[in-house]
Amino acid sequence: MIVAAFLYSIVYLIGLILAPIDALITNYLPALGTMLSNVGSFISLIFSYIGWAVSVSGIPTIMITVIITYYVFILTIPMAVYFIKLVIHWYHVLKP
Amino acid sequence: MKGRMYFLLPVLLLVSVFTALSLSPNVAAESAVPTCTDTSLPSDWDVQINNITNSFNKNTSNYVVFQNSYFLGVSKYVIFQFNNNSSNFQWDGSNSETYLNYTTSNSNDIMNVFWQSSPGSSTIVKRSGDLTVGTWLPLYFPPDQSCVKYSNNSTYTNWSAPQFDVPAPPDPAPTDIHFTAQKQGLHITFTGSITDNQIIPTDQIKWQTGDISSLRVMPNTTTTSVHNPDGSYTTTQVMDYIYPNTGTFAVFLAVLDSAGNNAMTSQLDLNVGGTGTASASSSTSSNPPVDAPICSTGDIACYITTGLGNLFSSISDFFSGLFNGISTILGNIFSAIGGIVSGIVSALSDTVGSIWSGFGDVMSNLFVPTGSDIDTIFQQLTVSQHGLFDIITAPLTAIQTLNSTSCTPIALPLPYVGSNLSLPCMSSWYSSAFGEMFTMYQLIASGAISYWILVNFLHRAKEFKDPKKDSIEVINL
Numbered sequence: 077m078i079v080a081a082f083l084y085s086i087v088y089l090i091g092l093i094l095a096p097i098d099a100l101i102t103n104y105l106p107a108l109g110t111m112l113s114n115v116g117s118f119i120s121l122i123f124s125y126i127g128w129a130v131s132v133s134g135i136p137t138i139m140i141t142v143i144i145t146y147y148v149f150i151l152t153i154p155m156a157v158y159f160i161k162l163v164i165h166w167y168h169v170l171k172p
Numbered sequence: 173m174k175g176r177m178y179f180l181l182p183v184l185l186l187v188s189v190f191t192a193l194s195l196s197p198n199v200a201a202e203s204a205v206p207t208c209t210d211t212s213l214p215s216d217w218d219v220q221i222n223n224i225t226n227s228f229n230k231n232t233s234n235y236v237v238f239q240n241s242y243f244l245g246v247s248k249y250v251i252f253q254f255n256n257n258s259s260n261f262q263w264d265g266s267n268s269e270t271y272l273n274y275t276t277s278n279s280n281d282i283m284n285v286f287w288q289s290s291p292g293s294s295t296i297v298k299r300s301g302d303l304t305v306g307t308w309l310p311l312y313f314p315p316d317q318s319c320v321k322y323s324n325n326s327t328y329t330n331w332s333a334p335q336f337d338v339p340a341p342p343d344p345a346p347t348d349i350h351f352t353a354q355k356q357g358l359h360i361t362f363t364g365s366i367t368d369n370q371i372i373p374t375d376q377i378k379w380q381t382g383d384i385s386s387l388r389v390m391p392n393t394t395t396t397s398v399h400n401p402d403g404s405y406t407t408t409q410v411m412d413y414i415y416p417n418t419g420t421f422a423v424f425l426a427v428l429d430s431a432g433n434n435a436m437t438s439q440l441d442l443n444v445g446g447t448g449t450a451s452a453s454s455s456t457s458s459n460p461p462v463d464a465p466i467c468s469t470g471d472i473a474c475y476i477t478t479g480l481g482n483l484f485s486s487i488s489d490f491f492s493g494l495f496n497g498i499s500t501i502l503g504n505i506f507s508a509i510g511g512i513v514s515g516i517v518s519a520l521s522d523t524v525g526s527i528w529s530g531f532g533d534v535m536s537n538l539f540v541p542t543g544s545d546i547d548t549i550f551q552q553l554t555v556s557q558h559g560l561f562d563i564i565t566a567p568l569t570a571i572q573t574l575n576s577t578s579c580t581p582i583a584l585p586l587p588y589v590g591s592n593l594s595l596p597c598m599s600s601w602y603s604s605a606f607g608e609m610f611t612m613y614q615l616i617a618s619g620a621i622s623y624w625i626l627v628n629f630l631h632r633a634k635e636f637k638d639p640k641k642d643s644i645e646v647i648n649l
Contacts, residue, residue, distance in 0.1 A: 083572045087565050093559045101560065117560025123566075123573045124580075131579040131599040136614050139621045144575050146625045150632065 082148065347404065349438045351425045352451040358444060360479070362411045364425045367404055376428045377409050382421025382442065395516065418445035423452070511587040515613075 102109040130140060351364035366377065377395070378387045393411045400406055415421065421444060426437040440452030561567070579597040586593050602610040 083568060083575070087568050087572065090565050090568070091561050094564060098560050112560050112563060116566075117637060119562060119566045119569075123570055123577075125582060126570065126573050127577040127579040128582050128597065130574070130577075131597045134599060134602055134610065134613060135617050135621070137578075139618050141575055141622060142625060144571055146629070148571075150628075 082152075228587065338413065347426060349425060350452055351423075351438055351440070352441050353423065353440065355442075355444070355446060355448050357446070358415045360413050360415065360442070362413065362423070362425075362442065364409045364411070364438075366407045366409075366425075366427055367400075368407070368427070377407070378426050378428060379411060379413075380417070380426070381413055381423040382423050383415055387426055388450055408469050415444045420444070425452070487599070507588070508586065516589045 098109070101112065101159065187519075346365040346366050346368040349365070351362055354361040354363070362379070364377065364379075377389070377393075379390045380387045390411045390413070393409050395407060395409045397405055397407045421442050423440045423442045424437055438452045440450060442450055579599065581597055582595040583592040584595070585591075606613075
């Protein structure tokens with residue numbers, strides 16, 4: 077649940093950043109927007125087979141979740157530490 | 173030399189076995205008609221059989237079911253349904269067919285006779301309609317199935333352990349027999365038609381194809397029977413056969429009586445090769461082939477020669493079938509691969525065309541903007557789920573999908589085949605196919621993954637504590 081919420085949050089934030097660019101492309105380059113949408117649809121189609129691929133491997137879904145959680149943890153903790161250090165660094169630089 | 177002799181021993185053994193097996197149908201005697209060993213009935217049985225008067229009486233059951241019986245041209249389960257407990261059966265074995273006579277003391281009783289494709293099936297194949305008192309019904313018991321089981325259970329599950337002997341009816345010769353041959357090169361489709369006053373069991377229809385000189389029951393045949401308005405039965409048997417080579421072959425279609433003798437034969441000198449239809453009329457052969465042993469008793473040389481011939485013929489048939497099967501499978505595989513490659517090329521072609529078309533539109537829109545004022549753009553500042561967003565967030569979406577999705581069966585349309593390639597969720601299939609083995613596999617896989625994650629996690633924790641190997645600097649507040 078926590079991992080899912082975390083992923084949703086990241087996807088939403090990226091969506092916020094990309095929204096103006098998407099809107100610009102949709103309005104001024106509609107053909108490019110259509111092409112990108114088709115590529116996105118193709119990717120979504122590929123992703124729709126992920127569940128079947130997991131079932132072929134025979135690995136329990138709980139173990140898939142464990143692997144994802146592990147990697148999310150491993151890859152995000154250093155990033156969080158880095159951001160905390162960055163904030164502290166800025167504080168030291170900007171403090172009166 | 174000695175080694176070669178040892179090598180030949182199993183070959184000789186195999187030849188002997190094959191020879192014995194291939195000769196056994198020819199030299200063996202006709203299988204005996206089964207005899208019912210126990211015709212007594214349990215005291216609580218509802219139907220009482222009288223073997224002397226060929227009759228049986230029923231007490232309280234409203235159903236009597238016969239298994240392995242022919243009734244009005246259908247070899248199915250015949251069910252007699254009564255609506256009065258005092259109704260009785262009687263049959264007369266002196267007729268050409270075994271007739272059933274329905275007798276009752278109450279003239280208002282009605283008996284239904286119907287038959288079903290399987291015991292307990294809800295589908296009634298045919299129904300005789302309501303029968304009046306004294307109606308004679310032709311019920312034919314095949315000679316090789318004279319031990320007829322019967323049941324008094326409406327669900328037909330309570331089959332009688334004891335069986336009763338049914339008198340074998342006389343076996344008159346058919347009145348007409350003929351066949352046609354539809355030629356398509358070496359592939360011949362034979363359609364035989366036999367008219368008889370009674371139903372002809374399928375195991376008594378035999379063919380001699382000419383390339384093999386024995387009268388035999390052919391595999392892969394389709395047999396149907398119809399009851400003609402004049403009371404006779406017409407049995408049609410369709411048989412496909414592929415000859416090894418072209419030439420003229422003497423083809424026989426024969427009906428054998430209960431003793432295994434030819435009752436009537438139809439003959440055609442078939443010229444195999446080319447196309448067209450050839451037909452053989454009834455009884456054109458006055459000297460039909462006899463389903464008798466090929467070799468006379470004690471003719472060892474004939475046994476060996478015939479056995480070796482049958483052995484090599486069997487080996488040839490085996491490899492011929494094997495190569496035909498492999499050729500068919502390879503043909504299907506190459507056809508499927510061709511279809512898939514063609515589909516991929518077509519899809520790529522469409523995609524490239526679409527991309528080039530898109531770039532053309534992009535370039536034209538760059539120089540001739542078609543958008544409205546800037547407010548419209550900012551009104552659309554929402555998180556859209558398409559375009560650039562989908563591509564950039566694809567890895568995250570993949571992880572998200574991997575974490576949350578469940579399996580759905582896939583149906584991929586196959587080009588040129590007109591059907592879908594159905595890929596079911598394999599977990600359920602694994603469970604049903606491997607059972608506990610799959611559970612063990614899942615346990616072992618889970619254990620291995622857990623162990624690997626734990627080891628990696630401890631390793632990283634150790635590195636985190638070691639300042640020399642720490643890629644993440646300790647926070648210096």
